Amino acid sequence: MRDFHLPGRSTVYATGGMAATSHPLSTLAALDVLRRGGNAVDAAIAACAVQCVVEPQSTGIGGDCFALYAPPGGGVIGINGSGWAPAAVTVERLRAAGLRDAIPATSPHAVTVPGAVAAWEALQKAYGRLDLGAVLEPAIRYARDGFPVLPRVGSDWERAQDRLRASEAARAFYLPGDRPPAVGDVIRLPRLAHTLEAIAKGGAEAFYRGEPAAAMVETLCGFGGLHREEDFAEYAPEWVQPIHTTYRGVRVFECPPNGQGFVALLMLNILEGFDLAALDPHGADRFHLEAEATKLAFRDRDALLADPRHAPVPVEELLSKGYAAKLRALIDRERALRDLPPPLLRGVGNTVYVSVVDRDLGACSFINSLYDSFGSGLACPKTGVLFHCRGRAFRLDSAHPNAIGPRRRPMHTIIPGLAFRDGELWACFGVMGADYQPVGHVHLLTNLVDFGMDPQEALDSPRVMAWPKELLVERGVTPPVRAELARRGHEVVETEVPHGGGQCILIDRRRGVLVGGSDPRKDGVALGL
Numbered sequence: 001m002r003d004f005h006l007p008g009r010s011t012v013y014a015t016g017g018m019a020a021t022s023h024p025l026s027t028l029a030a031l032d033v034l035r036r037g038g039n040a041v042d043a044a045i046a047a048c049a050v051q052c053v054v055e056p057q058s059t060g061i062g063g064d065c066f067a068l069y070a071p072p073g074g075g076v077i078g079i080n081g082s083g084w085a086p087a088a089v090t091v092e093r094l095r096a097a098g099l100r101d102a103i104p105a106t107s108p109h110a111v112t113v114p115g116a117v118a119a120w121e122a123l124q125k126a127y128g129r130l131d132l133g134a135v136l137e138p139a140i141r142y143a144r145d146g147f148p149v150l151p152r153v154g155s156d157w158e159r160a161q162d163r164l165r166a167s168e169a170a171r172a173f174y175l176p177g178d179r180p181p182a183v184g185d186v187i188r189l190p191r192l193a194h195t196l197e198a199i200a201k202g203g204a205e206a207f208y209r210g211e212p213a214a215a216m217v218e219t220l221c222g223f224g225g226l227h228r229e230e231d232f233a234e235y236a237p238e239w240v241q242p243i244h245t246t247y248r249g250v251r252v253f254e255c256p257p258n259g260q261g262f263v264a265l266l267m268l269n270i271l272e273g274f275d276l277a278a279l280d281p282h283g284a285d286r287f288h289l290e291a292e293a294t295k296l297a298f299r300d301r302d303a304l305l306a307d308p309r310h311a312p313v314p315v316e317e318l319l320s321k322g323y324a325a326k327l328r329a330l331i332d333r334e335r336a337l338r339d340l341p342p343p344l345l346r347g348v349g350n351t352v353y354v355s356v357v358d359r360d361l362g363a364c365s366f367i368n369s370l371y372d373s374f375g376s377g378l379a380c381p382k383t384g385v386l387f388h389c390r391g392r393a394f395r396l397d398s399a400h401p402n403a404i405g406p407r408r409r410p411m412h413t414i415i416p417g418l419a420f421r422d423g424e425l426w427a428c429f430g431v432m433g434a435d436y437q438p439v440g441h442v443h444l445l446t447n448l449v450d451f452g453m454d455p456q457e458a459l460d461s462p463r464v465m466a467w468p469k470e471l472l473v474e475r476g477v478t479p480p481v482r483a484e485l486a487r488r489g490h491e492v493v494e495t496e497v498p499h500g501g502g503q504c505i506l507i508d509r510r511r512g513v514l515v516g517g518s519d520p521r522k523d524g525v526a527l528g529l
Contacts, residue, residue, distance in 0.1 A: 472494075
């Protein structure tokens with residue numbers, strides 16, 4: 001239990017359904033949908049759509065999404081809503097255009113076909129109870145009538161204002177008076193409202209075909225992109241088989257590649273061999289082990305993660321307990337790994353996360369992203385769509401499994417999570433924050449499992465990130481702990497922006513309650529019915 005003398009927020013308890021998001025209006029939209037008879041899928045999509053309006057630096061309909069759904073009857077369903085590169089794109093063509101080492105975030109070549117809207121519709125049609133129009137109504141209302149800018153949103157907006165000058169449309173939509181809005185200013189996005197209304201009436205086809213798709217392609221080609229209307233019209237999300245591992249008896253599910261969910265599972269397998277419960281949860285020993293597991297798992301991510309439709313990813317080998325034992329043996333508890341050995345296997349940012357559990361104990365773990373803050377900064381003037389920059393994760397090396405190519409999907413950082421205990425759903429969780437996300441999943445789960453924290457305590461806990469080079473620590477990591485980590489060889493640097501932001505809902509079946517928390521690093525809240 002928290003110290004009520006100190007600032008903080010209480011853990012939320014409810015019995016009739018719960019939603020946790022990074023924005024209050026999003027959480028309220030989810031609860032309203034639950035009250036109207038919708039289930040966790042309907043509520044998660046409604047919440048995400050609202051965030052595509054009111055938290056525009058983090059997500060949008062010009063982005064991608066992944067989701068895991070645990071129906072009340074059991075099982076886990078996964079959907080991959082990540083978009084593909086244009087059919088005309090190749091490494092050679094981009095190199096001929098002057099790109100060498102990387103794809104810049106503001107380049108049209110960083111814009112893959114946005115996959116979110118198609119995934120929303122597919123998931124809602126298959127498992128929702130309401131129609132898409134009802135689910136999108138709150139988002140349409142906020143885009144049309146306006147929403148106030150909240151403190152974390154405003155801070156991010158201020159920091160990312162230069163990105164919005166990448167296109168005149170983005171500048172016009174999101175920099176009124178050529179400046180970022182102040183906290184409390186009311187913003188309206190009528191072009192986006194019109195596009196959302198079209199989707200509400202005509203479904204995903206009203207986004208991927210006809211005038212909206214033509215307008216988006218025209219915009220991207222105007223910046224030098226290789227997109228064609230067929231790239232949009234032929235896109236479809238993919239139903240996927242979730243991957244999983246067990247950690248101290250808890251079965252943890254993630255989406256498979258091209259997402260980085262296996263990184264979280266690999267880290268859990270590595271850490272399972274250490275007695276974390278005997279350590280100080282905020283001490284140097286715990287952070288050191290987490291940092292070393294991060295380095296080893298991310299080394300494999302960067303070498304192997306790609307679109308499995310085009311390059312095999314050895315997920316089974318990566319998630320074997322034997323492989324984790326080999327990696328664990330490389331960890332020195334007193335010294336940081338400085339030069340990582342080569343991978344033992346060979347291959348042949350901004351986001352919003354939404355957690356919803358309904359009264360029937362169906363759960364939807366849902367994540368939607370533009371990647372960087374305000375994505376590419378490229379916006380379509382006719383539709384109001386701000387495009388993500390997920391394609392910057394591709395490699396410009398034709399020999400790499402994650403090389404950009406026709407209709408390929410890039411390595412993806414966004415990952416939703418679910419966890420089961422004794423064969424029953426126990427946790428619906430996620431931690432956003434670009435590369436940090438698998439580390440956030442591991443930090444959250446080990447807080448819950450090893451240290452017995454409740455969801456709010458687990459989310460409040462200070463964080464570190466050990467990739468790609470420095471050990472970036474939050475201000476909550478104390479000076480003595482920083483000094484000890486430095487003594488062990490970590491290059492300790494205080495991070496400018498806190499690591500990610502998460503949501504978590506636990507199901508306490510013994511007492512018949514839902515237990516939720518929302519990350520204090522964002523503006524959001526967990527609320528229940």
